[in-house]
Amino acid sequence: MYRFNNDYSLTAHPAVLKAISEISGNAYGGYGLDEICGEAAELIKKRIGAPDADVHFLVGGTQTNYTVISASLLPYQSVLCAESGHINVHETGAVEHIGRKITALPHTNGKITAAQVAEAGENFRISDVQEHITEPGMVYISFPTEYGTVYTLQELEALRKACDEYGLVLFIDGARLGYGLAAEGNDVTIRDIARLADVFYIGGTKCGALFGEAVVIRNKRIGHRFRSHIKQNGGMLAKGFLLGVQFRALFTDDLYFTITEQAVAKAMTIKKAFRDKGIKSYIDSPTNQQFVLLTEAQAEEFAKEFVFENEGRTGQDMRISRFCTCWGTTEEEVAALTEAIRRLKK
């Protein structure tokens, strides 16, 4: 079976495994206060052009999301996000569990707009009953989104402007950041992300690491005693050096960017194969996740050889199927898939 079901089914990139293996036998300080974490943070700050940023390493995405939100919002504030936002639909209410409200906004292909943010901000500003409603305090977006789409630089700049206008924090979930930056047609750099967000993270789990998310904080208020928030929210790894050593490897010689770029190139090959066959996309994604519409028969045919994800059905009874590449996807796997697409019966 060839696996295209997700981007977290393999251990880690060989360079990451080698880096962990190389420090075996050495002893390091606990809880992320070690020299390797320091070096990894320096590499990241240099690469993103933000020497004054705070960088912290956490284990996973859900944990990172609610920790950042807990550190950023006051009790009466809420976070605006797309209805399809990960925090709204796939984290078992973790944000609400620690006391904060999510206000879900309608989305287009996983994206929300500056106009929506401004409208929410303005509604609060002009409200006669401000104490009866939550104050929008944060905008949460993902780059790329849960549908694999990316914001344009213009869209991000506009979101930033709306956040400034209404006093909101901009938080960018970068669980798949590498794949987003490598997206076909993308005009956003990691330096733009670091310039525009108050806080964001560079996803490791899905981009070459065993696990780990590097949180970058640009807004000093959020950074205040952030380590206390990490600990309180269960995100402080005793052996923090395991996170540092992985990110040090990923940010050496731009490995993080190279391997995610390769994964996106493979996804584009697959996308083209589907398109050439006349199989429609559910959403036009320029990143490593491809959502296509298959008939029942086609899906069953693929299922004999490939593992992929079923994401529900459309009204016309087509299956929405996700095929996902990652840093570890091989040329052979792609060839097998494109070949299968070509010989598919309509």
Place this chain on the structure above:
Amino acid sequence: MYRFNNDYSLTAHPAVLKAISEISGNAYGGYGLDEICGEAAELIKKRIGAPDADVHFLVGGTQTNYTVISASLLPYQSVLCAESGHINVHETGAVEHIGRKITALPHTNGKITAAQVAEAGENFRISDVQEHITEPGMVYISFPTEYGTVYTLQELEALRKACDEYGLVLFIDGARLGYGLAAEGNDVTIRDIARLADVFYIGGTKCGALFGEAVVIRNKRIGHRFRSHIKQNGGMLAKGFLLGVQFRALFTDDLYFTITEQAVAKAMTIKKAFRDKGIKSYIDSPTNQQFVLLTEAQAEEFAKEFVFENEGRTGQDMRISRFCTCWGTTEEEVAALTEAIRRLKK
């Protein structure tokens, strides 16, 4: 100035004030464990046809809502409600503050349907990733809704059935219950409410009392140590007998029902006056809240003599204006308003 802005601007019905005055000088047990609360509970249980119900008295609506939700749901469960639901938009995130998620559903005139509930329940049931999403654990509706509309008996029966099918608790917010039961065309009785809901409350604050909401619990699981939940959520009044004495008065000789019925009759007179004048409703409400569309000039004209609420604007730049009657609205006030409507310039 004549006040039609809300139904909580007066102290209390004279019979309620008299009842409080009559017990002055008497000493009672604290925290609702007194004989008057007991008598009030008995009167309520008899009137709603539920001798085995648990009745508790809380002070206000927001408090009651999140206390009931806290007592009903496990951490990974969420409450389904209309996007316009009071808990979703007018309680400053109180439900999330104590850790529970609200899943807001699109509504029609403030109402949600059994089909929507079944869809949410089914989506969870068939999900491959149940641990990543919240489990719908409760349906919250208001009777009447925030738009003054009411559910039909058939709609409530269908909601009950959907709740049974998918294991959800049905919670009915009756902050304005009296006005809903007295609605024009309503076919639901308080006995129906008591039969169909797992838990509901009989609003006192807006229906003749100084303050107070009588929670009626039919589902024994929710009732378990409910007093602990009340105390923990700040809803236990030291002088609980003040709540008991008010509800005893309101449930003596059906006072609660009589005075809300009169208020709705007055609202219907006002509704007819608007309609006769050709002024459109924003929503066709059969209860004490009337939402009409006024031009800027009309609204200003009314504002000289009447206090009413501005609820925003429509796309066509009409003002959505709320005129509200209550148990204390006088014939004179209604006459002044209907007269003003009649002489209004178009």
Place this chain on the structure above:
Amino acid sequence: MYRFNNDYSLTAHPAVLKAISEISGNAYGGYGLDEICGEAAELIKKRIGAPDADVHFLVGGTQTNYTVISASLLPYQSVLCAESGHINVHETGAVEHIGRKITALPHTNGKITAAQVAEAGENFRISDVQEHITEPGMVYISFPTEYGTVYTLQELEALRKACDEYGLVLFIDGARLGYGLAAEGNDVTIRDIARLADVFYIGGTKCGALFGEAVVIRNKRIGHRFRSHIKQNGGMLAKGFLLGVQFRALFTDDLYFTITEQAVAKAMTIKKAFRDKGIKSYIDSPTNQQFVLLTEAQAEEFAKEFVFENEGRTGQDMRISRFCTCWGTTEEEVAALTEAIRRLKK
């Protein structure tokens, strides 16, 4: 039966009831934004010598406690209080329910010291693992304490100094404030309280009102959007004017102070009667709560005529019995009790 079991078993002082009765028929704005609340706040600010204070009216004590704490502390901060503190032992974990930790300190007769606060502050300051422990962010004390004792001015000044030194907020629970200020030997004025606390409240429920606690905020940070916190925590009464009208009455002609002073005088008469009889106090209380040690036989004898509270036993098998006066305790009741004490068999 004569009731000495608590100070919340009667409705309200006649002047308060009259004040409520007098506004019947008038309509007021909702949620505390009415002119009466404004007047009451002005009277309070004048009386406490703090023209720039923020005054808010809430319904009950538990609610007030956790609302103030929610508004004051960040997630990783904790509140220091006596092990016997009301928030620690009699509020069903309400503070923890909204996410904050209480660090309980050993007490002497219900009181904690500046030295204990300084020690906790210093322990955090010098800690190598600050992110693993909560930061003391608030000191909570009650005046009078749960044992009826009061802090001296010197003790309060010292607590203030320790709070300043270590950056803590000082919160004084004044559920029985009137009785504390009237305590035998007390050298603290309400102006001192207002000068030394960051936030405190003037208890109404136990001091002449039907219900209600007047929160006075001196620290602007706590005051920021405090109404949002009130609403979120279920403490915003729709008919807020009911709170205003009661406190306006209580702060007219110093009624609040006069009636609590009378209650304490009566308690001192009772205290003397017990002492003259040779019955020992469990704690030497100068306020309206008297804790005495009775034999089983004595307690049973009293129980025939009087209602009082059983607060447990001592090691020597004596019953700790609480006799409580209030603003409504009559001369006749006191005479009956002192007479019974005198004729008690040893």
Place this chain on the structure above:
Amino acid sequence: MYRFNNDYSLTAHPAVLKAISEISGNAYGGYGLDEICGEAAELIKKRIGAPDADVHFLVGGTQTNYTVISASLLPYQSVLCAESGHINVHETGAVEHIGRKITALPHTNGKITAAQVAEAGENFRISDVQEHITEPGMVYISFPTEYGTVYTLQELEALRKACDEYGLVLFIDGARLGYGLAAEGNDVTIRDIARLADVFYIGGTKCGALFGEAVVIRNKRIGHRFRSHIKQNGGMLAKGFLLGVQFRALFTDDLYFTITEQAVAKAMTIKKAFRDKGIKSYIDSPTNQQFVLLTEAQAEEFAKEFVFENEGRTGQDMRISRFCTCWGTTEEEVAALTEAIRRLKK
């Protein structure tokens, strides 16, 4: 420098690293639903003699503690633990952050007794004001404790009995379980732990793994939708197979037990060296953590060659110093330390 400062400063036991390395290139299902986790769970269930247990793998201790507590307690319930309990003093208020109260009990060398539990249970049972206080719902102990001591089998049996008598859940934090089971004089087996606890965990982070804690649930109520609690509390690792593969290695050929036993033997050698030198223990610990009392000069002398932890001072101005062995401590390190002890000036 030789490191004796903690038991989490090295990566992982070679067998664990090898196991991870061996699965590189293989793809596995996500979120712990893979065959390796299944195999690891089977090995654990067999070893502990509990074929019907539920086994889940989480990343770290704090996270595990509050996840288990969130899954076990209702909002009005509290957890009893020693004042020195990890959840009470070293987790930044994580338990309170998700809404539950900790009631801290005085301890002896880190341990609490069945009598204390029974007292707390009895106090609640006989209380007249149950709704004003939290109900003890859980006992949390650590094995070994934060001071390195262990409960005897008799003590554990008594705690179990008290929990049964008063309806409490017994939760055993086994972050260092291996070291506890290998303690000098210990008479408790892992089968006893599994028989007596409702829920416990087998710590991996400090006992040979890179990270990871294996939660074993014996009480089906706690196990209900436990995966939802894991996800909600940020403890679900995307690549769960990384946890499974480590515990499979640790529970193959009793590796977990062998390596922790060796670590304790080394600690006993160090303990003896201190004792032979006449240096006193702060606490008589039979496990891998040794707490000794050093003079300032002695501590400085050691600090030249060894890293160890300063845990404060005693009243006599002696330093409490912790020397910790682990699975990775070498004979050479032990020899260097015992030699240094021998030549120490008094």
